[in-house]
Amino acid sequence: GESVGLHLPTLSVQEGDNSIINCAYSNSASDYFIWYKQESGKGPQFIIDIRSNMDKRQGQRVTVLLNKTVKHLSLQIAATQPGDSAVYFCAENENFNKFYFGSGTKLNVKP
């Protein structure tokens, strides 16, 4: 299968600071990427997506950056809040077919 991984398994940030979660992928043919948030005991929830013809996309307090040259994806969360504490996954997809997920990064927000 595809290799989608995360550099940091756990990230601790202070409430109000910005968070950056990174992800590396190996399939250069992947053309669609998604970030998911998973809270304890729940299924993953969509946060933001980006297609390969873009290098940046912004949502509400979140920004995804895509660097196809080095096959790297990042999720930036502005003014991190306690409710942002969760596990974050990146996922890649080729031709709207199968999604492959990374192993996840746990985000801890300290009050």
Added chain:
Amino acid sequence: DAGITQSPRHKVTETGTPVTLRCHQTENHRYMYWYRQDPGHGLRLIHYSYGVKDTDKGEVSDGYSVSRSKTEDFLLTLESATSSQTSVYFCAISTGGEAFFGQGTRLTVV
């Protein structure tokens, strides 16, 4: 949860018994997926479907089979459950873009 229902939500079964998990959607989405989630492995694709009676294997399909006889239902069967199949199973649906996930089924094989 985007009209996705997984059943059962929890199940304990014995080694060697068959188990079927059900995913039901009310969104009429074309694509349906079964993933398993284990510590240190994230979400791994077991099988997926791109239409009624059209299915394909994912990265960890051994020991599992699926069926999709109707658009709204995608069944995952463990023919003979093993302890290594103890996991949390997630169903997801998609129209080809973002995937929406169910709440998960926690399966324990003893």
